[in-house]
């Protein structure tokens with residue numbers, strides 16, 4: 001313990017701190033990836049690995065408990081997410097903020 005403290009105090013870039021920070025970053029990134037995967041799975045109802053426009057609409061309705069949605073806004077969201085323009089959103093394109 002004493003050694004750890006002296007490392008932290010004596011160095012401008014304490015290795016222990018960097019290690020801890022990196023581990024926390026990695027854990028956060030993993031957690032975020034997991035959260036995105038969870039949300040993606042909720043939208044991908046038929047579990048074929050892609051979210052169609054219909055699945056996005058249904059998913060958003062469930063998410064926001066809405067009967068109707070602003071179709072223009074959903075279309076814009078869909079085309080924003082569908083980066084390669086193949087009319088489906090795959091997991092790598094799926095990044096709701």
Ligand SMILES: [Ca+2]
Nearest residue numbers: 044046048050
């Ligand atoms: Ca699907």
Ligand SMILES: [Ca+2]
Nearest residue numbers: 082084086088
């Ligand atoms: Ca796509």
